[in-house]
Amino acid sequence: MNRKxxxxxxxxxxxxxxxxxxxxxxxxxxxxxxxxxxxxxENWGRRRLAYEIGRHKEGTYVLEVIDGSGELxxxxxxxxxxxxxxxxxxxxxxxxxxxxxxxxxxxxxxxSRRRRVARGLPPDRQPGEGQRGDPDDDRxxxxxxxxxxx
Amino acid sequence: xxxxxxxxxxxxxxxxxxxxxxxxxxxxxxxRPMFRRRKxxxxxxxxxxxxxxxxxxxxxxxxxxxxxxLPRRISGTCAMHQRKLRTAIMRAxxxxxIPYTAE
Numbered sequence: 001m002n003r004k005x006x007x008x009x010x011x012x013x014x015x016x017x018x019x020x021x022x023x024x025x026x027x028x029x030x031x032x033x034x035x036x037x038x039x040x041x042e043n044w045g046r047r048r049l050a051y052e053i054g055r056h057k058e059g060t061y062v063l064e065v066i067d068g069s070g071e072l073x074x075x076x077x078x079x080x081x082x083x084x085x086x087x088x089x090x091x092x093x094x095x096x097x098x099x100x101x102x103x104x105x106x107x108x109x110x111x112s113r114r115r116r117v118a119r120g121l122p123p124d125r126q127p128g129e130g131q132r133g134d135p136d137d138d139r140x141x142x143x144x145x146x147x148x149x150x
Numbered sequence: 151x152x153x154x155x156x157x158x159x160x161x162x163x164x165x166x167x168x169x170x171x172x173x174x175x176x177x178x179x180x181x182r183p184m185f186r187r188r189k190x191x192x193x194x195x196x197x198x199x200x201x202x203x204x205x206x207x208x209x210x211x212x213x214x215x216x217x218x219x220l221p222r223r224i225s226g227t228c229a230m231h232q233r234k235l236r237t238a239i240m241r242a243x244x245x246x247x248i249p250y251t252a253e
Contacts, residue, residue: 008204010246051251088245090241092203
């Protein structure tokens with residue numbers, strides 16, 4: 001059964017662009033061999049690390065969204081562990097979390113629509129309705145005023 | 151219920167306004183209790199469903215200077231979102247997106 005995973009790996013700053021690309025093709029190769037596909041690849045470029053890893057202070061971040069089996073991810077994980085060029089990597093399963101997020105989103109909009117209909121309003125928010133401007137800002141002002149007044 | 155007591159203990163440092171009112175409240179002005187900004191869960195209020203480890207902009211306010219995770223009693227985050235926040239922060243730390251400690 002195929003699941004969706006996110007893989008982020010941090011490549012050593014010494015690596016050239018070609019080496020980074022090569023790593024990507026390696027990962028892709030493993031994925032294809034084991035019946036998986038890469039849905040998305042994102043290169044975040046070189047970023048500062050929040051703390052030193054080894055002696056490195058920077059790293060190139062690459063994100064891959066992979067559709068595949070657990071065995072595939074295990075293999076990729078193993079390969080990245082032995083690759084010296086990769087200084088850190090993380091595999092996270094995302095399909096379940098994503099479905100939960102989608103469910104809460106649809107549920108929330110459904111509830112709000114139902115309530116609006118019950119109040120005799122059109123189900124969707126009309127333009128120019130509700131709080132003006134940034135709602136967060138608005139609330140802040142009210143609180144600050146209250147504090148000053150006392 | 152979580153009004154005066156919890157504030158007296160926890161409100162010491164972290165930039166919560168209106169400290170001046172505390173004594174007054176004790177002295178007997180029960181009519182007007184100290185004005186306090188109600189704590190709300192940021193994620194519930196802003197309807198953020200996805201607390202993602204990649205989103206450092208979202209996570210950073212919850213890891214102040216010492217880089218420790220801000221406790222619920224101070225941030226006001228609800229239990230569910232604090233749990234999600236925690237996993238997100240821990241993942242981001244693994245990838246060196248967020249520090250474990252301040253150096």
